[in-house]
Amino acid sequence: MAAGTLSAQKLYSEKHIDYVKKLDSRKDELEYWLTEHLRLNGVYWGLTALHLLGCPDGLPREDAINFVLSCQRENGGFGAAPGHDAHMLYTVSAIQILVILDAVDELEKRGLGGKQKVGSFIAGLQDQNTGSFMGDEWGELDTRFLYGALNALSLLNLLDLVDVTKAIAYVQKCENLDGGYGICPGAESHAGQVFTCVGALAIAGRLDLVDKDRLGSWLSERQLDNGGLNGRPEKLEDACYSWWVGASLAMIDKLHWIDGSKLAAFILRCQDPEAGGFADRPGHAVDVFHTHFAVAGLSLLKFEGIDEVDPVYCMPKAIIRKIFSA
Amino acid sequence: MGRYASDPEWASIQPIPLNDGSETGTVPLATIAYSDEYLEATSYLRAVMAANELSERALQLTEHVISMNPAHYTVWIYRAKIIFALNKDRNGELEWLNGVSLKYLKNYQIWHHRQVIMSSRDHFPTLPPKEMDFLMEMFAQDSKNYHVWTYRHWLVRHFELWDSPREIADINSLLNSDVRNNSAWSHRYMLRFGPRNDQPDGGMVNADGPPTEKGRLAVVDEDLVDEELQFAQVKIASAPENRSPWSYARGVLRAAGRPLSEWTEFARKFVVDKRDDQGQLEDVEVKSSHAIEWLADVYAQDSTSDQSSARDEAVRMLNLLKDKYDPIRRNYWDYRIQQITSGELPAAA
Numbered sequence: 001m002a003a004g005t006l007s008a009q010k011l012y013s014e015k016h017i018d019y020v021k022k023l024d025s026r027k028d029e030l031e032y033w034l035t036e037h038l039r040l041n042g043v044y045w046g047l048t049a050l051h052l053l054g055c056p057d058g059l060p061r062e063d064a065i066n067f068v069l070s071c072q073r074e075n076g077g078f079g080a081a082p083g084h085d086a087h088m089l090y091t092v093s094a095i096q097i098l099v100i101l102d103a104v105d106e107l108e109k110r111g112l113g114g115k116q117k118v119g120s121f122i123a124g125l126q127d128q129n130t131g132s133f134m135g136d137e138w139g140e141l142d143t144r145f146l147y148g149a150l151n152a153l154s155l156l157n158l159l160d161l162v163d164v165t166k167a168i169a170y171v172q173k174c175e176n177l178d179g180g181y182g183i184c185p186g187a188e189s190h191a192g193q194v195f196t197c198v199g200a201l202a203i204a205g206r207l208d209l210v211d212k213d214r215l216g217s218w219l220s221e222r223q224l225d226n227g228g229l230n231g232r233p234e235k236l237e238d239a240c241y242s243w244w245v246g247a248s249l250a251m252i253d254k255l256h257w258i259d260g261s262k263l264a265a266f267i268l269r270c271q272d273p274e275a276g277g278f279a280d281r282p283g284h285a286v287d288v289f290h291t292h293f294a295v296a297g298l299s300l301l302k303f304e305g306i307d308e309v310d311p312v313y314c315m316p317k318a319i320i321r322k323i324f325s326a
Numbered sequence: 327m328g329r330y331a332s333d334p335e336w337a338s339i340q341p342i343p344l345n346d347g348s349e350t351g352t353v354p355l356a357t358i359a360y361s362d363e364y365l366e367a368t369s370y371l372r373a374v375m376a377a378n379e380l381s382e383r384a385l386q387l388t389e390h391v392i393s394m395n396p397a398h399y400t401v402w403i404y405r406a407k408i409i410f411a412l413n414k415d416r417n418g419e420l421e422w423l424n425g426v427s428l429k430y431l432k433n434y435q436i437w438h439h440r441q442v443i444m445s446s447r448d449h450f451p452t453l454p455p456k457e458m459d460f461l462m463e464m465f466a467q468d469s470k471n472y473h474v475w476t477y478r479h480w481l482v483r484h485f486e487l488w489d490s491p492r493e494i495a496d497i498n499s500l501l502n503s504d505v506r507n508n509s510a511w512s513h514r515y516m517l518r519f520g521p522r523n524d525q526p527d528g529g530m531v532n533a534d535g536p537p538t539e540k541g542r543l544a545v546v547d548e549d550l551v552d553e554e555l556q557f558a559q560v561k562i563a564s565a566p567e568n569r570s571p572w573s574y575a576r577g578v579l580r581a582a583g584r585p586l587s588e589w590t591e592f593a594r595k596f597v598v599d600k601r602d603d604q605g606q607l608e609d610v611e612v613k614s615s616h617a618i619e620w621l622a623d624v625y626a627q628d629s630t631s632d633q634s635s636a637r638d639e640a641v642r643m644l645n646l647l648k649d650k651y652d653p654i655r656r657n658y659w660d661y662r663i664q665q666i667t668s669g670e671l672p673a674a675a
Contacts, residue, residue: 038397079400080399083342083372084399084400085399085400085403087399136399136403137403138403138406138438138442139442140434140438140441176512177515177573177576177577177580178573178577183472183476184476184479186479186483186516186520186521187475187476187479187512188472188475188508188509188512188513189512190472216658217658220655220658221569221655223654223655225654232470232508232509233506233508233569233570233573234470234506234507234508234568234569234570235470254658256657257655257657257658257661258654258655259654259655262654
């Protein structure tokens with residue numbers, strides 16, 4: 001099955017909900033077993049997509065919590081699946097899932113050392129010299145990890161475990177002359193990294209550091225004539241950039257600088273109207289990653305029938321509001 | 327019986343099967359249909375990892391698992407541990423990595439592993455001679471591969487290669503084959519104007535300074551600046567609608583503290599007013615939307631010194647973009663127009 005086989009300008013919500021709910025029954029698909037290293041991310045993507053599509057109870061709550069807890073390691077962090085080493089990216093997904101399920105207290109009840117232990121794991125990955133964050137003990141640096149750290153720690157109300165000022169100074173060093181941000185200082189601007197850098201600044205309350213006109217200009221230039229967005233100049237469009245670019249624009253209040261209806265039409269062309277799910281671009285095979293980011297992209301555009309997403313956390317807005325008003 | 331179960335070398339190992347919760351039915355999204363070969367190999371991998379066995383056979387096992395699933399990040403970490411513990415030949419490891427990298431172009435772990443191996447000053451006091459050849463081989467597959475460019479950027483800083491003739495030669499060659507390769511333009515900027523070893527690594531020089539100082543070099547080699555501006559002009563002439571060299575030129579001027587207006591005449595070549603016999607404007611012949619934007623920025627800067635003609639010209643240029651040459655961003659161009667007509671500070675990029 002491929003996306004975009006019908007000229008659909010309609011959202012096939014029920015199909016997408018079914019697609020996500022039935023992911024575990026697609027065992028006969030060859031590439032499926034290769035994605036164990038993304039398992040915890042996959043649960044987050046699927047769960048968020050279900051929430052935004054108005055089906056918050058689509059996954060059995062207790063099962064999901066059990067799975068998350070089964071991925072936790074002695075050091076407090078989470079691996080992608082049981083038995084995998086702890087890593088920043090999966091730890092962030094674990095916290096996001098628990099927050100969405102309103103189950104953070106399960107960390108105290110059944111987790112290893114409560115939320116404090118998770119916070120310590122994340123804090124231990126901050127590089128004291130530069131303020132940046134590693135993904136794991138092996139020291140790979142990437143602004144994705146820095147954003148992830150601030151995301152999860154703020155959700156746990158544990159931001160004071162890290163040096164936020166230093167982290168923000170590092171993000172500033174990743175800003176390029178075109179207004180965008182790269183994976184590390186001096187690296188080419190990339191919309192995915194822009195999202196992580198702007199998201200980190202948003203969490204730290206330092207969006208004042210962004211050159212909004214310049215960045216907004218660069219981000220809006222990512223829209224192609226077919227309505228889709230790319231991640232860098234002269235690259236192809238991809239439905240997931242609807243999120244990376246769109247959320248970044250939303251955070252700096254410039255989402256109206258792109259043509260929203262053209263983007264929505266492009267995203268809808270990426271859906272598979274029969275089997276459900278979204279692909280990276282029309283005619284390609286669907287997957288849960290692109291399904292999540294396509295639905296989130298439509299949500300940013302206030303598409304009818306989709307719940308509101310929070311552009312900083314990429315989680316249902318109502319849940320984010322609730323947790324930060326508590 | 328599987329490959330490992332039937333191998334006497336592995337007889338002492340009790341494999342640890344996967345426990346992903348699927349047997350108890352607790353895991354909705356996590357159940358995976360594994361191939362038997364992968365399941366067996368990873369069950370032995372779990373066992374040797376649990377025992378922290380750093381051995382030759384464990385090294386072979388990591389290779390087997392990576393060949394089936396290179397995105398399995400845990401196995402890379404374990405492999406690096408073994409390489410260090412057994413003090414394996416690092417060049418051999420790089421050779422092996424070359425093949426894996428060419429096979430799996432979109433993988434993060436491979437490149438971080440390569441950096442971990444290459445980081446050892448004891449083993450690699452200088453850049454190994456074939457390293458850049460291999461990166462060019464990678465670029466022949468995908469000349470914009472972000473992982474490879476990030477790794478190359480790291481190599482430049484690690485081995486201090488900013489002025490290495492090979493760097494600029496490779497960039498020239500990549501831009502000759504694809505002038506729209508923004509990654510190559512970005513790398514070129516880093517080589518020419520990026521911070522050196524005694525400065526903190528930043529996309530912009532003086533990144534910590536106030537916005538007006540961003541991108542300004544402490545010392546500027548004017549010959550180099552002129553050379554790079556000339557280079558950008560030649561590349562623009564060959565593909566005027568290509569964004570990258572226009573951005574590059576902005577960066578060069580900014581680094582040198584020189585104004586955009588230096589290029590007014592050049593940009594005008596791509597935006598030609600057509601007038602009738604009475605000198606009335608009939609039409610505008612546009613060869614590059616980026617040239618229109620450039621002129622708009624120049625006029626907008628002039629308009630702050632209260633020249634209404636400059637302001638009108640800036641607005642005319644922005645309207646061209648809004649109505650005809652970049653209408654998909656009409657709200658952005660409207661914002662720019664409104665800034666100028668309301669007398670706010672122009673957003674010259």
